[in-house]
Amino acid sequence: MTDQLIAFTYLSIVATVAGVGTISLRSPVHCALSLVIVVFHVAGMFVLLGNGFLAAIQVIVYAGAIVVLFLFTMMLLDLRRHEQERTVHRRQIWLAIPIAILLFVEIGTIAVTKPEISEGIKGSFSPATISDLGGSAQALATVLFNEYLLPFEVASVLLLAAAVGAMVLARNPDEDALASVPDMIQDASGLADGDGGQEAESVEAPSAPSRDG
Amino acid sequence: MGIPLNAYLLVGAILFSLGTLGVLIRRSVLVIFISVELMLQGVNLTFVAYSAFLEDMAGSMFAVISLTVAAAEAAVGLAILVALSRRVTEFYVDRLDSLKW
Amino acid sequence: MVSVPWIIPLLPLMAFLINGAFGPRYLKKATGYIASAGILGAFIATVALWADGVGPDTPDHILYRWVTSGSFEIEIGFILDPLTVIMLLVVTGVSFLVHVYSIGYMAADESIARFFTWLPLFVFSMIMLVLSNNFLSLYMFWEMVGVCSYLLIGFWHQRRSASNAAVKAFLVNRVGDFGFAFAIILIFWNFNSLNYSEVFAAAPDKSTELMLVIALLLFVGAMGKSAQFPLHIWLPDAMEGPTPVSALIHAATMVTAGVYMVARMRPIFEMSAEALLIVGGVGAFTALFAASIGLAQTDIKRVLAYSTVSQLGLMFLALGAGAYTFAIFHLATHAFFKALLFLGSGSVIHAMRDEQEMTQFGGLWRRMKWTYFTFLLGGLALSGVFPFAGFWSKDEVLGSAFFKGVAPGGDWPFTVFWTMGLIAALFTAIYTFRMIILTFHGRPRNAELHSHAHESPAVMVAPLVVLAVGAVVLGAVVGFPPEDGFIHGYLSAIPGIVHFEGAGDLTAVISLAVISTAIAAIGIVTAYAIYSRRQPSPEAVAALAPGVYKVLYRKYYIDEIVNFGIVGVTKGIGLILWAIDAKIVDGIVNLTGWIVRSISTVTRRLQTGQVQNYLFLVTAGAVVSVGAFVIFG
Secondary structure (H helix, E strand, C coil): CCHHHHHHHHHHHHHHHHHHHHCCCCCHHHHHHHHHHHHHHHHHHHHCCHHHHHHHHHHHHHHHHHHHHHHHHHHHHCCCCCCCCCCCCCHHHHHHHHHHHHHHHHHHHHHHCCCCCHHHHCCCHHHHHHHHHHCHHHHHHHCCCCCCCHHHHHHHHHHHHHHHHHHHHHCCCCHHHHHHEEEEEEEHHHHHHHCCCHHHHCCCCCCHHHHHH | CCCCCCCCCHHHHHHHHHHHHHHHHHHHHHHHHHHHHHHHHHHHHHHHHHHHHHHHHHHHHHHHHHHHHHHHHHHHHHHHHHHHHHHHCEEEEHHHHCCCC | CCCCCCCHHHHHHHHHHHHHHHHHHHCCCHHHHHHHHHHHHHHHHHHHHHCCCCCCCCCCCCEEEEEEEEEEEEEEECCHHHHHHHHHHHHHHHHHHHHHHHHHHHHCCHHHHHHHHHHHHHHHHHHHHHHCHHHHHHHHHHHHCCCCCHHHHHHCCCCCHHHHHHHHHHHHHHHHHHHHHHHHHHHHHHHCCCEHHHHHHHHHCHHHHHHHHHHHHHHHHHHHHCCCHHCCCCCCCCHHHHHHHHHHHHHHHHHHHHHHHHHHCHHHHCCCCHHHHHHHHHHHHHHHHHHHHHCCCHHHHHHHHHHHHHHHHHHHHHHHCCCCHHHHHHHHHHHHHHCCCCCHHHHHHHHCCCEEEHCCCCCHHHHCCHHHHHHHHHHHEEEECCCCCCHHHHHEEEEEHHHHHHCCEEEEEEHHHHHHHHHHHHHHHHHHHHHHHHHCCCCCCHHHHHHHCCCCCHHHHHHHHHHHHHCCCHHHHHHHCCCCHHHHHHHHHHCCCCCHHHHHHHHHHHHHHHHHHHHHHHHHHHHHHHCCCCCHHHHHHHHHHHHHHHHHHHHHHHHHHHHHHHHHHHHHHHHHHHHHHHHHHHHHHHHHHHHHHHHHHHHHHHHHCCCHHHHHHHHHHHHHHHHHHHCCC
8 A cells, every 4th residue: 555655656756857858858858768767657557457468568568679679760861050059939838838737637537536436347357357368468468369350460560550651751752762662663573574695685775874864 | 446546547637738839839840740649648548547446458459549649640740751851851840831721 | 310319518518627627626728628618518519400401390209208297297307399400509619719719818917717617507507408208307407697797707707797797697687587586486386297298289279378378488598698679778787807708608508599499499489479470570670779789889888788689689579570580590690700700809809918999999800800801701791791601591581570561461560660670780880880990990099009919819800710611601501592501491390480481482582682781881881981981980970979979878777777777776776675674674683682681580580400499499399280180178
């Protein structure tokens, strides 16, 4: 009881402070690192809530993948050039702060007043059931691969599309070897139905300079 | 479970509102992205808290999906950012106003 | 039935399609032969149809159902009766000769393919117009005839006057078509059918007033197409087209449409005595009016044009008198001798290097003997000299008016109309021989042109000869004995075409014939007396009565009246309406635009193009909706 309270208090305070840091620190790198702190402490709350598996995923995906991706991007961009810039949108800040506070008041009101969990609406995954199944990973898997198989597959397609999209968007069209893929296909087909390699070469020769010009 | 649900929800609300504020006031596209991730943290926390208190795995399920979306969004968004910075060498959103009129 | 009626329109249509598709690039001069062959085929098919013995009871030949809407049906069908056959014979026969003639006349024109594209289409439209068995397709081909005439009158569209004439013809016809369209709408409204047979069957049950209105509206259409006063003004200007086109318009394919239409609609016109009286009155007036104008014109084609208007007036006089047979008879003979005269004048114009003014002609008969003799025969026929074609038909037309006037129960105004017709006949004889004398006799007034004059090629002379034979004998062959000849018997088989009531009175008939022959003789002698002795120029004759001459020469100032009265007023109204439109209507529109623009100068500042401003608005919206949930939910 008290352990949990202490843990929760610690986690929530650090998460909030780190959250404030995330949006207020000057350097984007510091912002990203603050986000890592938030992520870790939210993961801790997941553990408090008895969902160890999701906590692990949270740390791996956010801290391990997303934030690292951010840091990589920052590395690609020349951030020092922008060090003298203002970080805050000054014209909007006087409107944005009140509206954010208002939003917080509203959501907070809901968070504090509304939720009342009665026994009747509870689902079938009580902590006892979860431990019977062998832990939160097993419980999540039971649901994920039975009830939510289709959304799971859709999510995997989404990830694939994002991976391909990111590659397509981020490549440099001028020097990218991928630009010659159609030509490569053409050459390959010329090899396939031609009598020999010589004819294919003669096809290839004029097509090569055309894509540069 | 001694900590009431409301406490978790309140932390979620704090994180979400902070994220919103960050999206609204920061000029750098990167930091705006990070703020969006912060908002997602708040949402995820709410999902998982409800999942635990309702004793239903659907909430955790949504947290997983939301993680997926966050990852995809970060990948695509940052790729756009790289492409953008290559073309206009600019990532302060208040200067990118060619959508005007 | 051996013959197939759809062949008749099909062949000209095919000629049109072939010449239209391949003419300009591949066929060029061959288009003339293709078109002529198509028309000849149509003529032969018509003869076959005639030989089949088409009677009044021959059922309509239905090609296909065009529109089926509930109980309302429109078919593309052919009406086959003696009236149709006579019209088809005239149309295809004369058209064929005109086509052959055109091969020679248009040989030097570089747009010959275009000419022979529109010419068969013109004939096709007219054939379909005659064959139509319902009002809708009648109207459709009525319009197509108008379009073709527009295209052909404006054939030499490089000439400003030609394109103006084409537009004028089109617009004046439109006035008539307006009435025609209105009549058709009224017919559909009241009869719920557009089929001739159904409408005619139901016509006697309707009120006289309704029939009067419908008949008059139909007559307005006929006036436009057949150039009756005051819608005659387009026809003389239509001279701007190539001469064969004029021949076609005047003889076969256009102006006869109005006469045919009134004859076809006789069950409707019969329902209203007033309508017939108006038809006859307009016809008689036009006959006299146009003939008097013809006296003073110096353009050879213009004389012929007013002659046509005048002769058409006579046809309407006969229609008004209820003598449909005579009207169609006169239409047929007139088609021959008017085509002859036009083609003859074309031959002269051709020889005189496109000069049309008679003041430049004179003494041509030695150089163009064939043209001269055929032209003379046509002139005799037009003047109504015994025994040429015009005599028989014109005599009967005037006779019908006379008997209609004096017969017991007849309408006395027709006596007046008869007098007007007689005077018109006198004028006709005078201007015809004035034209012949000025053109072919006397000393050459333009020696240079005269020295180059030559006879036209055989391809142009041959149709003249054929037409001349027709102009000489046609009246006697089909119209003898008077009022009981072949054409009368053939047409009177149609129920409702009355055999004329005065036919029995032999003394009256003979005395009328004597009168009209005497009048023709007086006219010819007058013309000879004025223009041949001592060979005065037309200007010298004009000087005898300058006022009258001027009025006649200016065609009673009808064009000027139309220009200032109608066109000017229309333009004035248009200017006023334009001002209203430009200032008030456009002002309102501009004001709306200005208001919107003023508002948007303010509101477009919302569109900053900055993502965060938009995001802010999104957040604000979220705050509002969540707030609503907190407070009310």
